Structure formats: structure tokens, C-alpha cells
Amino acid sequence: MTSNQERARQLMADSRFAFMNGQYREALNLAKEAIQLASKEADAYQCAGNACMSLEDYDNAIDYYKKALKLEPNNGNRYFNLGYAYASAEKAGESVKNLAKAEELGCTPENTVQLYNLLGIICFDIGRYNDALVNLSKAEAIIGIDMDIMRRKAIIYGMKNDVRKGLEVCNQMKLIAPSEYTGYQYAFRLLCQAGRLEAAKRELSIAARYAAPSMDYYMDCVSLELRTYEQDKDNEHMKKSLALLVKALDTLRPSVKEVAETYISAAELWLQLEDADRTIECLNAALNPVSSFNHGFEIVPKDYSEIRLTEYDVEEMIENDRIRIENELGEYGLEELADSIDPDEEGSRDFLTVIGSEEEAPEEEYKLDGNSSYELTPDNTDQVNRLYVGAYTLKSDFAKVIDYARKLQSSESAHNRYIGIYSEANACMKLGTEDYKQKYEETIKFFRNAMIKDPSDITAVTFRIQCCTDIGEYGEAEQLCNLLTPEIRKSFLEKVKEAKGGGE
Numbered sequence: 430m431t432s433n434q435e436r437a438r439q440l441m442a443d444s445r446f447a448f449m450n451g452q453y454r455e456a457l458n459l460a461k462e463a464i465q466l467a468s469k470e471a472d473a474y475q476c477a478g479n480a481c482m483s484l485e486d487y488d489n490a491i492d493y494y495k496k497a498l499k500l501e502p503n504n505g506n507r508y509f510n511l512g513y514a515y516a517s518a519e520k521a522g523e524s525v526k527n528l529a530k531a532e533e534l535g536c537t538p539e540n541t542v543q544l545y546n547l548l549g550i551i552c553f554d555i556g557r558y559n560d561a562l563v564n565l566s567k568a569e570a571i572i573g574i575d576m577d578i579m580r581r582k583a584i585i586y587g588m589k590n591d592v593r594k595g596l597e598v599c600n601q602m603k604l605i606a607p608s609e610y611t612g613y614q615y616a617f618r619l620l621c622q623a624g625r626l627e628a629a630k631r632e633l634s635i636a637a638r639y640a641a642p643s644m645d646y647y648m649d650c651v652s653l654e655l656r657t658y659e660q661d662k663d664n665e666h667m668k669k670s671l672a673l674l675v676k677a678l679d680t681l682r683p684s685v686k687e688v689a690e691t692y693i694s695a696a697e698l699w700l701q702l703e704d705a706d707r708t709i710e711c712l713n714a715a716l717n718p719v720s721s722f723n724h725g726f727e728i729v730p731k732d733y734s735e736i737r738l739t740e741y742d743v744e745e746m747i748e749n750d751r752i753r754i755e756n757e758l759g760e761y762g763l764e765e766l767a768d769s770i771d772p773d774e775e776g777s778r779d780f781l782t783v784i785g786s787e788e789e790a791p792e793e794e795y796k797l798d799g800n801s802s803y804e805l806t807p808d809n810t811d812q813v814n815r816l817y818v819g820a821y822t823l824k825s826d827f828a829k830v831i832d833y834a835r836k837l838q839s840s841e842s843a844h845n846r847y848i849g850i851y852s853e854a855n856a857c858m859k860l861g862t863e864d865y866k867q868k869y870e871e872t873i874k875f876f877r878n879a880m881i882k883d884p885s886d887i888t889a890v891t892f893r894i895q896c897c898t899d900i901g902e903y904g905e906a907e908q909l910c911n912l913l914t915p916e917i918r919k920s921f922l923e924k925v926k927e928a929k930g931g932g933e
Contacts, residue, residue, distance in 0.1 A: 437467035444476040448483070471500040471507070476731065487518035505534030508543055520550050520598040534815040542568050549581060558585050574605060583615040594621045604637075617649050621656060629653060644687050647677035667698050674698075675728050682795050685803040687720040693809060695728040696816045705823035712813055712820070715805070719797045753839060786848060811845045813835065818852050827856040844888055850875060851892050855899060869900050887913065894921050898928045 445458035457480035463473040479495035479674035496678035498507040512527035518769045536544060537646050545568035550563035565903035566676050569578050586595030587595035596619055602612030620629035633650055640646065660664035676697050679687065699707040709836055711728060714721035805813065814836045821829040830852060837849030842879075854872040857865040865874040873896045891911050906925045910918045 433466040434470075437470055437473060438461040440466070441470070441472055443478050444480070448476070448479060452478045453483040457484070471497040471502060471504075474500070475507075475510065478514065482517065483512060485517075487514055489513045491518065493614065505531045505536040506540055508534065509536050509540045513543070513547060515548055516551060520677050525551060534708050538571065545571070546578070549578075549672070553581070553585055553588075561585050569617050574601070576606065576909050579605075580611065580615065587615075587619055590622070592619050592623045608641055609928060610636055610643045610646050613640055614645055614649060614866065615651075622654070626653065626656060626660075629656075638730060642680055644677055644681060644691075647681075648674050648694070657826060664702060667702050671695060671698050671729050678722070683722075685718050685797055688722045688797065689715045689803055689805065690809065692718065692721070692728070693724075693804065693812055693816070696813075696820075700816055700819050700823075703823060705820040708816060708820040708823075712816055715813060717810075718803055719799060719801055723796045723799065805836050807841055811840045811842060814840075814846060815845065815848060818848070822852075822856075825859070827859045830856040831860075843886075847876070847879075847888055847892050854896065858899060866907070869896055872896055887917075891921065892916070894925070898925050901928075 440459050442789060444456045444463065447457040448460060457477055460473055460480060462490045463470065464477065469474055474497035478490045479496065480488070481490035481493060488622065488650060494511040494514055498504070498511055501507050508527045508531035512524045512531060514528060515521075515524035525548065528548055528827070531540070531544055534540075544561075545564045549561045549565040551567065552558070552564060558813065562582060565578050565582055566586075569575060577712075579598050583595050583602070586598060588593070594614055599612045599616035599619065600614070602609075606787065613632055614834070615822035617629050617636075619633045630653060633646070634652065636646055650673045653664040654670045658664075666912040674691050677683070678691060680689075684692070692711045696708045696711035696715065697903035710726075714726045736804045781845045814833045818830055818837065821827070821833065832851045834856060835850035837845050837852070840849065841845050854865070857868045862868075873893055876889045876893035876896065879886050880893070883889070890909060894906045894909045896908055897903070897909065903925055907922065910921050913921060
């Protein structure tokens with residue numbers, strides 16, 4: 430007859446097999462059966478804890494790992510698992526304590542690497558950047574060069590504003606994976622952070638030559654245009670950005686998520702160009718990305734002649750021509766190639782094979798899976814609603830502004846809620862509703878209460894100033910401006926002064 434211990438070991442083996450096949454609930458149930466038969470078996474609790482981790486039930490995972498640790502208090506791997514569970518439950522203090530004990534007792538090589546990685550992430554999250562770098566370097570010393578570790582190190586150097594060392598890490602990434610955009614992307618961000626926009630532009634040109642095209646690349650090109658716009662306020666940068674978004678969708682095989690987010694980005698740009706109708710068209714497309722993309726929705730209609738080829742397109746065309754000529758005619762071109770080959774006895778080179786152009790099979794037009802569905806993230810939803818508010822404000826359709834302002838009021842973000850609350854009051858005033866003054870009084874009271882609740886809530890202060898300015902309470906608005914920093918105060922005082930003089 431099979432003993433309970435043997436049966437428990439079979440159940441643990443079955444639990445591990447179910448876990449490996451992604452059957453986490455089944456793995457947990459099998460582990461629980463094993464625990465009932467062998468309550469002193471640490472591995473049974475380990476199996477249960479692993480299943481709970483994959484089910485994102487971190488509290489129960491912690492309980493199971495604690496029980497495994499109690500049975501084997503000198504096992505470093507048990508401390509590692511408990512530390513990992515605490516980190517997943519966002520309990521950094523308990524996590525660090527258990528991971529430190531795991532390091533002291535020793536773990537398997539695999540867990541040791543994860544341990545230092547985890548300590549690096551936790552130290553980064555709590556702002557201990559030097560400690561984060563030390564732990565990531567320890568992990569690197571064990572497993573050698575690792576792209577994930579280098580990515581984290583590049584980010585940390587960025588947070589420390591150590592651009593030089595960050596760029597050194599980016600160069601390491603490029604040496605390991607020159608066709609991946611990652612190294613170029615982090616270098617681009619570091620250079621932008623340092624305000625070295627010309628160098629950032631060169632980084633994108635290098636990436637275009639060596640890395641495979643990606644949505645991240647095109648979005649960084651857009652980001653550079655917008656950074657440049659902040660300096661010269663030239664709307665041509667907005668138009669170049671729109672052309673880049675068109676290029677991205679035409680060149681890549683984007684996912685549904687990328688299509689939706691590209692449409693939203695296009696809406697942002699059209700709103701800055703004060704074209705409300707095209708903003709709304711892009712937002713509507715973002716809400717139905719599959720259908721819009723498959724039916725050929727155009728971010729920039731073909732008859733919109735103002736959007737021309739960007740400098741990135743021109744550079745790419747020149748580079749493609751150079752590569753094509755090299756591939757077809759050799760590095761030096763046809764004339765140099767012919768001169769380099771000795772003629773026959775009669776001085777002829779008729780023996781050369783004529784290379785004709787081959788007809789390429791037409792590439793099938795890329796379509797998104799018609800059965801796929803996509804829900805915008807909460808952040809995307811807030812962004813869409815904000816843009817609708819802005820577009821309908823441009824169109825003076827204040828009834829629609831109120832509709833979308835109320836949607837913003839249910840946002841998880843306090844800032845977006847504030848935008849929704851203020852926008853509704855302002856739209857009521859623009860519509861001339863009978864209760865708009867009462868609406869403003871309620872809105873001012875709301876922001877006053879927010880300031881009482883959190884005296885550091887500068888956003889509530891600025892919205893309250895704007896409300897007072899809207900209804901002509903200029904003295905109150907000017908007094909509230911004294912709560913702002915000198916730079917922000919100056920801007921708002923100018924707005925109040927303009928409103929007093931009859932401006933909007």
C-alpha cells in the first residue's frame with residue numbers, strides 16, 4: 430500500500446507538471462492535497478506558493494513560503510522565494526530583509542542572479558541608485574553580459590544624470606545587438622535629457638541605418654520634432670510628426686494597440702494645429718482601430734498637400750538608393766566594375782551576363798485580424814476624453830464638451846478629474862446656462878476643499894485661480910497667485926491681467 434509520503438511526492442510532481450503547463454489552479458489544488466498528506470514537507474508549500482504567485486495571489490503565496498521556511502530555516506532559497514513574494518506584494522522592507530538573509534545563506538546560481546536583479550529593482554524604486562548599480566553589477570558578474578541588466582543600468586544612470594556612463598552602457602547594448610533599436614533608444618533619451626538635440630538627431634540617423642524599423646523608432650522621431658517645436662514654435666514640426674506617424678503605419682506591421690495609440694498621437698498633433706475636425710476623426714478611429722485601419726483610415730488625407738516628406742524620408746531614400754546600387758552594381762558602380770575586368774583577346778567584354786530586373790511578387794496588403802478586440806487603457810481613455818474636450822471647445826460645441834468633461838470626472842487620475850470638473854463649469858458659462866454661476870461656486874468650493882485636504886496640491890490652486898478669473902473675481906485670483914512659485918505666478922498674473930483688460 431502506498432504511504433502518505435509517497436503519495437504526497439507524486440502529488441507534488443503532478444503539481445510541478447501542471448505548473449509548467451500553465452495550469453496554475455490545478456497546480457495549487459494538487460499542492461494542497463500534498464500538504465494534507467505530508468504537512469511537514471517544505472516542497473509541498475513551495476509548490477502551493479509558486480502557484481499562488483502565478484495566480485497573482487501574493488498574500489497566500491507569502492503564507493505558503495513562510496511555512497516552507499519554518500520547516501527549513503537554513504535554506505537560502507526559501508528566503509529568496511519569500512523575498513520575491515514580498516516584492517511582488519510591494520512590501521519592499523520585508524523583501525529586502527529576506528533577500529539579504531538569502532544572500533547570507535546562499536542560493537542556487539539561478540536564484541542568486543534573480544536575487545541581485547530584484548535588489549537592484551527595489552533599490553531603484555526607493556531611490557538608492559548606487560546600491561541598485563552595485564546589485565545589478567553582481568548579477569552581471571554571475572551571468573555575464575545581459576540586455577535586461579544593461580537596460581536597467583542605462584535607466585539608473587539617466588536618473589543619476591550621469592549621461593556619459595549611461596551612453597557607455599548604450600554602446601555595449603549596440604555592440605551585442607546592433608540590429609535592435611534598444612541601445613539607440615536609450616542613448617537617444619539620455620541625449621535628449623542632456624539637451625543635446627543635435628546629437629539625439631544623429632542617434633536616430635544611426636539607428637535608421639543599422640536597426641530594424643520599429644514603432645519606438647518612429648515615436649522617438651516624433652518626440653524629437655516636438656522637443657524642437659518647444660524651442661522655435663514652428664508648426665512645421667507638427668506636420669513632420671504627422672508624416673512620421675503615417676510612415677510608421679505604412680512601413681510596419683503594427684499591432685492593434687500600436688494602431689490605436691498612433692491614432693491618439695495623431696489627434697494630439699491635429700489639436701495643436703487647431704484642426705478640430707481631424708482631431709475628432711482620429712479619436713473616432715482610435716476607438717475602432719481594427720475597422721479603421723483595415724478600411725484605410727488616413728491620418729493625413731492624400732489631398733492634404735501641406736504634409737510633405739520629412740527629412741527622415743529623404744535620408745532613407747538616399748540610403749536605400751545607395752544600398753540598391755551597391756547590391757546591383759558592386760561597391761564602385763558599373764563603370765568602375767567594368768574597368769576592373771580584363772577584356773578578352775578582341776578587347777570585348779561580351780562575356781558579362783546581363784542582369785535584368787526581376788519582377789517581384791506584389792506584397793499582400795497588411796490587415797489587422799478582424800476578430801481581434803482592443804480596449805483602451807485607463808490612461809488612453811483619459812487622453813481621448815481630454816482631446817475630445819479640446820476639439821469640441823475649438824468647435825464651440827459646448828454640449829459635447831460637457832459630455833466628455835463628465836467622463837473625465839470618473840478618472841482615477843486627480844489631474845484628469847480636475848480638468849473634467851473645470852471644463853464642465855466653463856462650458857456651462859459659454860452656453861449661458863441659468864445655473865452656471867452656481868456651478869462655478871460649487872467648482873471653486875471643490876478646489877478649495879482639495880487645497881485644505883492637501884496644501885501641496887498646486888494643481889487645485891491653479892484651477893481655482895482660473896475659475897475666479899473666469900467669473901471676474903480678479904482680486905481673489907491675484908491673492909491665490911501668491912501661493913505659486915515665482916515662475917508660475919508670473920504666468921497666471923499675466924492671464925488675470927489680460928482678463929481684466931477684456932481678453933479671454
